[in-house]
Amino acid sequence: MESNSQIGTYNKKGQKIVDPDYLFYEAPREHFFMTGSEVVREAIRRASVDVSISYPITPQSEAAAMVGDLWVEGYVGEYFRGENEFAVMGECAGASFGGARVFTTTSGPGTLRAYENFPMWVGSRLPIMLNMMVRGVNSPLSIQPDTLEIGLIIDTGMLIWHAESAQDFFDYLLKGFIVAEQPDVHLPIAVCIDGFFVSHTKDDVLIPSADLALPTYNPYKNPMPVMDMEVPPVRMMRDPFVMKSNYISYATQASWQQETRAACERSRKHTIRLLGGLIEEENTDEEILIVSSGTAVAQGREAARLLAEEGIKIGIVKIKTIRPFPYEEVRQATKNAKIIFVPEFNVAGWMAREIKAAIPDNQRVVEGPHVAGGMTMPPEVIVEEIKRVLAQRKETTTHV
Amino acid sequence: MSKEKIKINTEFYDIMPVEYQELVEEGTYGKEGRGWKDVGESKELIEEHSLCAGCPESIAFRYVLACLPNPEDTIMVGSTGCTSLVFPHVAVHNIHSLFGNQNAVASGLKRALSYRFPDKVKDVVVLAGDGATVDIGLDMTLQSWFRQEKFTTICFDNELYANTGGQSSGLMQKGFVAKMAPAGKKFEKVNLPEIAKVSGCHYVAKMTVSKPNRVEKAIRQAILIAREIGPTYIQLYTPCILEIGKQMMEGLQEMRDSEGPNKRFEFEEYISEEAKAYLKTVAPKKKKRKEISA
Amino acid sequence: MRKRVNLRMSGLGGQGVVTSAHVLATAASKEGKFAISNPFFGAEKRMAPAESYVRMGDEKIFDRGELVYPDVIMVFHPQVITMGKCYTMPFYEGIKSGGLLIINSDEPLPLGKDDIEFLEKQNIPIFYVKATTLAVEIAGTELATNMGMLGALMGATKIVGMEAMEAAIIDRFGKKYVASGGTATLDEAIKKKFAKKEQLLKKNMETINRVYEIGAEWAESIKSPMLV
Amino acid sequence: MYAVAEVVDEACVAKKGCRLCIMYCPEANTILFNKENQVAEVVEQRCKGCELCVVVCSSAKHNAIRLVHR
Structure with missing residues (x-):
């Protein structure tokens, strides 16, 4: 390395x-x-x-x-x-x-x-x-x-x-x-x-x-001086940024925030190499996908197995890094998907929000199933939710 | 860090700020027996700052910086408040992270430095206001003492929140009318020096900064004891002339008025037995400070 | 054996349901099977409901967490049923058809009519085993109840072999093990009970072996498809 | 218009060891001791005009510093 x-x-x-x-x-x-x-x-x-x-x-x-x-x-x-x-x-x-x-x-x-x-x-x-x-x-x-x-x-x-x-x-x-x-x-x-x-x-x-x-x-x-009195500069700033009402101090604050965000983005190249990509894809040519992170993915994999036994094929996208968020990777992996399920272990659905913000035609995203407060999410629950939504969509299509 | 390390490459000399050039030429890093008497005849380790004209806190800052026994290997930890307006102009490495966590940061810092530099003396000095030390950060102030963390805590006590506009603080006198204590502060000034004694500090001193000799001795003892024995605490009255309605030239008088017999800032000093014994061992060697830190 | 077996262990805090789940899963892992085990995620307290789960099978297992649809339910204490000290009501909720119930009780419990009907309809046999009585008899401590329960399960289902179980027991009790508060205290109690670690391991294995025989006999007597 | 301190060289007793103004000035590197002339001197661009030096000098009856407007 x-x-x-x-x-x-x-x-x-x-x-x-x-x-x-x-x-x-x-x-x-x-x-x-x-x-x-x-x-x-x-x-x-x-x-x-x-x-x-x-x-x-x-x-x-x-x-x-x-x-x-x-x-x-x-x-x-x-x-x-x-x-x-x-x-x-x-x-x-x-x-x-x-x-x-x-x-x-x-x-x-x-x-x-x-x-x-x-x-x-x-x-x-x-x-x-x-x-x-x-x-x-x-x-x-x-x-x-x-x-x-x-x-x-x-x-x-x-x-x-x-x-x-x-x-x-x-x-x-x-x-x-x-x-x-x-x-x-x-x-x-x-x-x-x-x-x-x-x-x-x-x-x-x-x-x-x-x-x-x-x-x-x-x-x-370290791009910043280590606080050990072993390295200059001992004097960090000629003027403090803080509480100075002038354009330069605002600009310094703003650009520093942008720089730290940029540093986060720059981690991609190292992370992609070490983690083998920011996402992991499985059967993403299928029309139905589960996209999530953490244990929700593990449960999704089991749900995919159960559905396969019934002849319903689904793909999985596992998001490894929430920040930096793999926008382009998720866009590519979901480009063939008609329905994207985002199972989550929280009430807010923050992952679904992230995905919706990342992809075109985001009405494809189904926020859920959600469980919260420690409730378990058996694969059976995910299967049930997927089947329910599929049936609903089929009905809607028939009516149209 | 030796003064060698901050020397400027001759090629770059002319583009360096003049203050930096002065620091290299006339700074007092490594000077034996440094103290407040150096000021006026050498480059101070504090630069022009944005505190109010006549602010006693500025005087205190000058003394503290002038009296550090080992500035070339001292790292200071500050907190939010008026002091954080000064730290960017201080020529020793210093950390501002958040409001109230200064003693936590110093604990981690001191331990990391002891681990990284087992054969070197690295002094850590916390310098924060009374709000940071006694109100929002009291938990961490006390816990660092309980844990016997080896650094010095200096509290600049102006008896209120100055930087936010004069709100009441735990160190404010009872009955004082201030923002957020509109009917007068309801409880006594928190007696942190007493609390420090029973919380494990080996050196505790309370005073104003009207007498530089006394401040110098206290800072020196506190840092030497913290280096070898355990936590030390100094509380300095640095009145906020603005918020207590004084003229800018009245700060010194205010301090003198507050340090008389039975006044709030009557000089008090406590040295633990262990620390007393230690001070005896270093006293004769005072002039050979280099050997101690080597 | 089924491609995947899900086990739910319900008991009371201090009986070792978490330990036995971890030991069983470790044994399965040592046999080259895929396994995952975890406790119910609570602040377990002595004599309060406690639950743990083991999933094992021939292919990689992703599923984790509280187990809702078990094949086997092991009840470590009659009060799980009689006093409802259970996270799941009724205690057999979610059990799959053709599953198995192992209950630690010296005599059959007075189950309700509905319960009996349901279990019969789902073809779920009940194996009552005197795990605590036997633990006291063999190991000299009721703290070996969980070993008895493991023996009963193994004898009845042959779900893992004795060699793997012994290796798992050594893993758990034979070396330094970091457990949370209550478990650590019980570990200390067991250690004090036996002068030497070898003695503890030996008594554990003796308990498992003895109850294994009882389980095997019981299985022989009922011939359920699940048990083959 | 800013007020800044100014030392009256003739009145300054720094040569006798007085350091009152240097010591109590709240600003760093602002009142310096001029070794050549043996008097205190004010770095005008750093002075905030707080008058504390005037107070300490005059209360010691030296009256060697005054405020001037620049």
């Missing part, structure tokens, strides 16, 4: 530092059957993380605690429990400003409590890895899976990836560091999974040896 003097050397734990590409594509992998929380532990074990800060909230608590074990074992440089999520994200920011590779996890109400930090991370170009194990955020209290949370962070400017399975989860965590830390990207990344559906579910995952690790983060590739 890049020439790096660390490659081939050994870290304090005796892990061999290898080229990321070797770790991702060439190193032999062994089969494990483990929960999503354990997947976090195994990914972070190989990620050369300098600092991790945790706070308990279901369903991410187990993963966050296991990262603490890694710290005791010496795989993670520094670790502690912060006082609340707003503070934790501030502590992560501090560590990242100080040049550390930083990892943390959060869920649901914790994510919203921490929210103020995310656009700040983006504006400060801090490539922090945030693992979001999403769950319900509204009252009455719910600790159940619900993806509304992702819809709420969509426009913070972070890279947002959504993993479907334990395997995705492992790979996205490691690859996410690499993409987020590219000098032309250098942004925080949220690797999202559906809480419980992935975090607490035992699933198959192929993992390379624990004797291998990613190269450490090189903070001096």
Whole structure:
């Protein structure tokens, strides 16, 4: 991937530092059957993380605690429990400003409590890895899976990836560091999974040896000065942008926001290479498609199987990156579709909105089925919804 | 960072701002025994800023910057408020992230720097207003002390929210009529120095900035103790002359009026036993500061 | 065996329904089958309803989460039925025709007339097994109830082999395992009960083996197509 | 029209070690000590005219600084 003097050397734990590409594509992998929380532990074990800060909230608590074990074992440089999520994200920011590779996890109400930090991370170009194990955020209290949370962070400017399975989860965590830390990207990344559906579910995952690790983060590739008094300029600005009512300060703010958005777009080329594209297509020449992300795709795949048994063929489009959103890819993949179903685990239907905004003739999009508040979405429910809509459309066509 | 690192390539010298050139030529990075007496005869590590004419906070800023024992390896963390208008003009690396999370940011920063530079002294200093320290950020202020994070917290206490136009704050005096306390503030000025003592701070000082010698000694002790022992806290009265209805030349008098016996800002200092013992070990070596930080 | 078998385990917090689901799925995985297991997503509390799910089969499984249409339902405690301590009402809701019910009870439970009619109509046999009684008898602790239930399932359906099960048990109890609060506490209780880890593994396997025989005998006696 | 401070060189006692105006000026790098002439001097373009230097100088009875309009 890049020439790096660390490659081939050994870290304090005796892990061999290898080229990321070797770790991702060439190193032999062994089969494990483990929960999503354990997947976090195994990914972070190989990620050369300098600092991790945790706070308990279901369903991410187990993963966050296991990262603490890694710290005791010496795989993670520094670790502690912060006082609340707003503070934790501030502590992560501090560590990242100080040049550390930083990892943390959060869920649901914790994510919203921490929210103020995310656009700040983006504006400060801090490539922090945030693992979001999403769950319900509204009252009455719910600790159940619900993806509304992702819809709420969509426009913070972070890279947002959504993993479907334990395997995705492992790979996205490691690859996410690499993409987020590219000098032309250098942004925080949220690797999202559906809480419980992935975090607490035992699933198959192929993992390379624990004797291998990613190269450490090189903070001096940061497009912004690292806050360590090791590099000039020590004086960041001649005049502060803040609260100065003049055109230049507005323009500076605006162009910086555009630049961080552009940096997010620039992540495409790295992500396409590492994830094999921003979307994954299956039978997209069919007229009926399911397009979604995360567990909704997994359920969609099962629904496709059930429908195939009845002779109804449907295709699947899995969206891997919510930001940057794969507009062109989705347009291409759906160009033959007559009906596009967007199953979602939230009440808002943010994914359907994104897709509708991306494609022509968006009356083709059927928003749903939706479940929320932790409700499960059995494949049978998706099948029923697809059949209902198909019957309705047929009826409408007949009447016309 | 040594002064070497900020030296300007001769080819670019003429296009660099004059303030930067002065900083390279006359800045006090690495100077032994630096203190407020350097001002007027060297380039200060703070540049022209946009605070009000006569603002005592500006005086405090000058003293703090002049008295940092190790500015070449000091990183400051600020918060939102009047102080955030000054930090862009400060010649040490400094972070503004959000309002109230300054002690959280400093915790992460200090730990990252200790991990990355195990053999180097990297001082972290938080400098924020009273709203940031005591109201919105109190949780993180206290928790960083509970966790014994090794950095210094300096609170510029002007007893109100100055930058937003004079609203009441937790450090405002009881009975003071201000925006958002239209019938007078209902509860006592929060006694953060006392809270700091029981929350694990090893050095606590409360004063005005009317006496630069005293400020210098406090800053120096607080930073040295934080480096070796644990958290330290300094509360400085920096009245907002604008919001308390004073003329721009009256700030100094206001401070002097507030520091007499039994007044709100009567000088108070607390040093933990552990910190006292430590100070004894560094006192004779004061002139060999370089060795300590090496 | 069916191409895909979905199992729902209903019990009370502390009985090990989550552990047994994970162990069963791990065993299936070790046999080269595809499997996915997960608990019901709640804040499980001691003696409050608890549920977990296992899906296993010959092709890759995507489906996850709460299992609505099970082939097999295992009831770990009579109160799931008698006191309605269950997330699903009635407790057999969603069960597929030709499925199987395994209930931990020393004697048959007084099911309602409608329930009995439904289960008969759907061709669903009920296997009552004294899992807790046997666990106390063999392992000396009711905490081995879940092992008894696994033995009953294996004996009745041959869903996974004994070798894979043993490997899964070693996976779970033989090394450091990170569990959430309540489970971790119970793990400690079990560890204290047995002086050595080997003893714990041995007693677990003994319980499974003994109840397996009972399950196999029962299956022999009823000859249901599901069980072949 | 802006008011800025101006040092009356003849009256300034900086050569005797006085640093009152330099010390209490709220602005950085604004009142400097001129080593050559041994007096305080004001960098006019930085001065905001707050008059604090005048206050401290006159209360010490040196009366070496006054405000002038530029």
